[in-house]
Amino acid sequence: xxxxxxxxxxxxxxxxxxxxxxxxxxxxxxxxxxxxxxxxxxxxxxxxxxxxxxxxxxxxxxxxxxxxxxxxxxxxxxxxxxxxxxxxxxxxxxxxxxxxxxxxxxxxxxxxxxxxxxxxxxxxxxxxxxxxxxxxxxxxxxxxxxxxxxxxxxxxxxxxxxxxxxxxxxxxxxxxxxxxxxxxxxxxxxxxxxxxxxxxxxxxxxxxxxxxxxxxxxxxxxxxxxxxxxxxxxxxxxxxxxxxxxxxxxxxxxxxxxxxxxxxxxxxxxxxxxxxxxxxxxxxxxxxxxxxxxxxxxxxxxxx
Amino acid sequence: xxxxxxxxxxxxxxxxxxxxxxxxxxxxxxxxxxxxxxxxxxxxxxxxxxxxxxxxxxxxxxxxxxxxxxxxxxxxxxxxxxxxxxxxxxxxxxxxxxxxxxxxxxxxxxxxxxxxxxxxxxxxxxxxxxxxxxxxxxxxxxxxxxxxxxxxxxxxxxxxxxxxxxxxxxxxxxxxxxxxxxxxxxxxxxxxxxxxxxxxxxxxxxxxxxxxxxxxxxxxxxxxxxxxxxxxxxxxxxxxxxxxxxxxxxxxxxxxxxxxxxxxxxxxxxxxxxxxxxxxxxxxxxxxxxxxxxxxxxxxxxxx
Numbered sequence: 001x002x003x004x005x006x007x008x009x010x011x012x013x014x015x016x017x018x019x020x021x022x023x024x025x026x027x028x029x030x031x032x033x034x035x036x037x038x039x040x041x042x043x044x045x046x047x048x049x050x051x052x053x054x055x056x057x058x059x060x061x062x063x064x065x066x067x068x069x070x071x072x073x074x075x076x077x078x079x080x081x082x083x084x085x086x087x088x089x090x091x092x093x094x095x096x097x098x099x100x101x102x103x104x105x106x107x108x109x110x111x112x113x114x115x116x117x118x119x120x121x122x123x124x125x126x127x128x129x130x131x132x133x134x135x136x137x138x139x140x141x142x143x144x145x146x147x148x149x150x151x152x153x154x155x156x157x158x159x160x161x162x163x164x165x166x167x168x169x170x171x172x173x174x175x176x177x178x179x180x181x182x183x184x185x186x187x188x189x190x191x192x193x194x195x196x197x198x199x200x201x202x203x204x205x206x207x208x209x210x211x212x213x214x215x216x217x218x219x220x221x222x223x224x225x226x227x228x229x230x231x232x233x234x235x236x237x238x239x240x241x242x243x244x245x246x247x248x249x250x251x252x253x254x255x256x257x258x259x260x261x262x263x264x265x266x267x268x269x270x271x272x273x274x275x276x277x278x279x280x281x282x283x284x285x286x287x288x289x290x291x292x293x294x295x296x297x298x299x300x301x302x303x304x
Numbered sequence: 305x306x307x308x309x310x311x312x313x314x315x316x317x318x319x320x321x322x323x324x325x326x327x328x329x330x331x332x333x334x335x336x337x338x339x340x341x342x343x344x345x346x347x348x349x350x351x352x353x354x355x356x357x358x359x360x361x362x363x364x365x366x367x368x369x370x371x372x373x374x375x376x377x378x379x380x381x382x383x384x385x386x387x388x389x390x391x392x393x394x395x396x397x398x399x400x401x402x403x404x405x406x407x408x409x410x411x412x413x414x415x416x417x418x419x420x421x422x423x424x425x426x427x428x429x430x431x432x433x434x435x436x437x438x439x440x441x442x443x444x445x446x447x448x449x450x451x452x453x454x455x456x457x458x459x460x461x462x463x464x465x466x467x468x469x470x471x472x473x474x475x476x477x478x479x480x481x482x483x484x485x486x487x488x489x490x491x492x493x494x495x496x497x498x499x500x501x502x503x504x505x506x507x508x509x510x511x512x513x514x515x516x517x518x519x520x521x522x523x524x525x526x527x528x529x530x531x532x533x534x535x536x537x538x539x540x541x542x543x544x545x546x547x548x549x550x551x552x553x554x555x556x557x558x559x560x561x562x563x564x565x566x567x568x569x570x571x572x573x574x575x576x577x578x579x580x581x582x583x584x585x586x587x588x589x590x591x592x593x594x595x596x597x598x599x600x601x602x603x604x605x606x607x608x
Contacts, residue, residue, distance in 0.1 A: 031596055034594075034596060035594050035596045035597060038591070038594035038595070038596070039591055039594065041591075042589075042591055249589060252585075252589040253582065253585045253586050253589045254585070255585075256584075256585035256586075256588045256589055256595065257581045257582050257584075257585040259585075259595065260581050260584055260585060260588070260595060260598065260599065261581060263595055263596075263599045264576065264579075264599050264602060264603075267599055267600075267603055268572050268603065271603065272568065275568075277561045277564050277565060278557065278561050280560075280561075280564055281556075281557045281558070281559075281560035281561040281563075281564060282557050282560075284560045284564070285346075285553060285556040285557045285560055287342070287343055287345075287346055290338075290339050290342035290343065291342070291560065291563065291564060291567055292335055292338060292339045292342070292567075293339060294564065295564065295567045295568050295571055296571070298568060299568075299571055299572065299575065302606060
């Protein structure tokens, strides 16, 4: 394990892949590894990229990876894939992505499936991002599909969050309302050569006019055609501008406050993994016991 | 407290109102009261009524109350109101409803606001339903707006759940997909005199054809115009039919399994109410400690 952490700190991609698997499987060894690595983290910039399915997030992510590589920065990519029940689909996605960067040791790509994942996605993503940070990746890109609360939580873990939208999707405004508006530091209207880009921009502007952020930042709206590389350097510029003025320290504190709650919640659930809820429910349904005494008893058990 | 429980078991409405307030405020006295009352519960039939805002749930609920009263049954109504941030709106709603039943001691109505409510809505609703059950209400109607996960959870607590839909709402099918389909024992198409009722029925039938329930029940689809009292007795008939063949014992066990998890979760959160997450997050952001050691420490504290 000591050996593994030394290799990870040196940026060894095989050691990195082994550790990532340990984290995904929530092996006990992963935790002591993460404890050790933690004090070597905090240098990476974590970038969240989120948006509806089909918005072109993967293409934009790939383009941004190339952009960061041109600047000489090492990059880690975490692709959160909610569509694959296990890692099957994710692994296929990895392979397709790998083609574009496979000869480049400065890029490490990992997909994570959300469904069927043990424990909370936010915690697993946090652990994985810390791993990449410890391995010396200067930029960690976390790509999520901004649909559920889980994905919004993940986006909240980032230093800066890019929300990708496309014109002509009827549920744009709906999706924006559902929490996306709060997390977006930068908007990208992708496929901006399609009809409806103007209207989408007006909708975003209208929503922006309803409230002001406490940090005074007005999220820029960038038009892009990621498949042709258009709008990518503008996105990179917006990321740089945001990070230059952002108070990353206080954002980290806010983010860690959220992460700690989530971690505590998960660990508590693990503590109670052996409870037979069904047997207890039968006792209650038959009025042999009451639910208040039973739950109190469980908590007292934990104390003993 | 002993005195209060005796009065509640005798059905005294003032004692009932006092106890309901204690439950809403989560006063410690409420818990010992509920423990005592619990062994006098299990006789009431709990009916969930859910649907989108504006579907006419309140009107249908009121009509059903009259129907049950004509049968000589005592009724308790819990109206879960997600629109009012505190109880302001809910109290107004109570007053409007009261007009229809205010001279009837056989009916007890209580509104609960969801936003701003301490702790989980499902647990609070459970406690309140048990209170009404102990007070001798033979039917407990729980009216919720079936939008969020919370409301779906509440619906799962009932012996039978009625889902109210109206024609012409574009998001009908959307709402049905979002978990409503699984919880509906009976569908009511309210405002069935409006255009689109046929189409809505076809949509429900189409969704029903996709899966069969393990209990073999096919939820009936009833057309109603609740403001004119149409479809109300048909709904009552469907409720009776469902309950007559339903395995209420195993449903209660399933429901209690869910409730126990929720109760345990809430009680655990209470145990950790004094944690200063922000201070811990600062320690972590400055790399003075790691999140794994900190969360482990909290859990160890609980054990001591």
